[in-house]
Amino acid sequence: MKRAQDIGKAIMRNTPMEQRRAAGMARFSGCVALILAAGTVSAAPPCQKSEIRLVNSMREIAQPYHGNLDKGGRMYAKWAGLESHYVLQLNLGDSDKQVSLMRGLLAVNPKCTIFNVEPNADVVIKPMVDVANRSGAWIVTHWAHGEGLHPFDGNDQWVAHVAVDSTDAGVAISRRLVDAIGGKGGIVALQGRLDTDPARKRFAGLQQVLKEHPRVKLLDQQAANWDRTAAFPIVQTWLVKYHGEIAAIWAANDDMALGALEALRAAGLAGKIPIVGVDGIPEAVEAIGKGEMTATVSSDAYYQGSIGLAMGVCVLTGQVPLPKFWPRERREFYLRLQVITKDNAMQNRGDPQASAYAQEWDCANLWSRSKGPAS
């Protein structure tokens, strides 16, 4: 019955817009509670709090983005009183290692372990979900997964997939860039690693915006592999090749944008040519504040590093029903992105406090950043 009370509380807290959905949810989970009460010996939560393990599985922690994923995870663990139950797994860019690290940890207590996964590559999600299904561990994934794979297709241990719409990110920064040059002029684009999904989709976002603005001309595009030091000489070369023709620089991530900025600085052009990037890393936010960059868009690493853990804890402590009873749009949805420009750069500087996320970690508000179902 405690569950029904919680859902009741959730309704109290929700906005009118969401109340109807939540009420449906309450009825829905009321049924679930009944089924559970009838079908099992007790309706106790799946795990004791002391048994729960929180795992953040990610590439590395040298990049600000990944560092902030970890910080977000730790912030949540502390907030939830599970600080000593937090485990960090780094695969250092090795997809096989990401799976084997997971398998290794699940030798004990799999059913109370929750994995929040930043996949090293799209293809790594399938094997990790398989491991979860077999072992009874719980998994929340981020970014993008392979085609035709969904949490709601019988993958009961796959709590949710929090997708990022990279096309949307590409569109958002491209709009800011086009605005910054008054809708006309030549631009150049620095692409990420060409064989990755975000690189392709962010660039598609740029092309979409360019179609709306025929007077903005894409002079050239090069792949700088997300890398700052690779972007630097490319921009230097462009400055010679397109001397005086470049009105703005588009970059598929902030690291390359900042590499471009340094190349502009070397040529005495820093702050004179607008640059946009994606990720919202601290340096980019600082550069935006100084007027040396125009915009960036952030998926909010602190949020991504913590929301999966929050979902898992809510499930394992019985505060929300088991994921297999959730509606589809809660199992797989797009994350709302934040565009950072000069107007809000100051608010986005430095590490946030747990209090800024506390409301979103609450079991009643786990989907507050959903932009709708992802498919």
Add this chain to the structure above:
Amino acid sequence: MRQSMEPQQGPGVLRTIRWGQWGPCLALVVMCLGFALAEPRFATLDNIGVISDRCAIPLILSVGMTFVVLQGAIDLSVEGVMAASSLAVAMLVLNSRTGLDLGLFGMALAVLAGASIGLLNGLLVTRLGVPAFMATLGVWSVAMGAAMLLSGGQPPLIRDPALRAFGLGRTFSLPNLTIVALLVLALGFVLQNYTRFGRYSVAIGGSESLARQAGLPIDRCKVQAFALCGLLAGLGGTLESVRIGLGHVDIGVGQMFTTVTAVVIGGTSLSGGRGGVVQSAVGALMLAVLANGMIFVGISPTIQKAVQGAILLAVSLIATWQLRDRLRSVK
């Protein structure tokens, strides 16, 4: 004991003038001409500045690598050393993370850190007998790990205006880093041709057992070569950090492969005993011209890798054609 070596030649500068060593130079000239004909803007003074800037770090790295390869060994730790020295310099000079502000002295310390990692490589190879491939691969990981620990997800930003101005600036219209690279090249040339270390290195690479029988201080030379390689990798990482403005674990990504390619394509044999720093410089220049030229003539980024590979294969084929009929083991 018969060795399938090249005919023994007298020491001195004269031996550098052989047809075979002009192959890479010729290829470089052909490449430049090709790009300039396809796109006239390629052949401007401004672009020469850009190419020399792109070439600076690989050139510094390849001078160090040349001595190691000349001795028949290899140093795979370059990227790790660059990462470690990058983080070191960024945390020792005025920066966003620590309260230190050591300026040039901080840079020197970071370069020395690189040298000491190189020294470790050398000691592992000579004293403990670990093959260079494995020893330096291990040290790469260790140095990378140390850099990652220092970074901790918050790459330190370099805020020393004088150092940043040096890293991005030019003197007499030449990028400052290029000037440093040319000094390093000159130093390498002197070391190779006018010191025992240089000549012994060639001898060791030619035949280590003969060199040992001749009583050469092989271990000492090897340690020196690895230390020099580490020192220059440290210098490369430090300069790249000062240029780009932060200490970063990925500062050297791709540089190891670039460096070895530059050394080999310039004409230094991976099996040791043949080649030199000037050849490696030509190799480094070739790679920089290729990367720059492909942007100029507008080769699509999706096929750039393939085009780069094809051109490099063609160049090495042309450059080493006259060696084809000799009794030479190719490794």
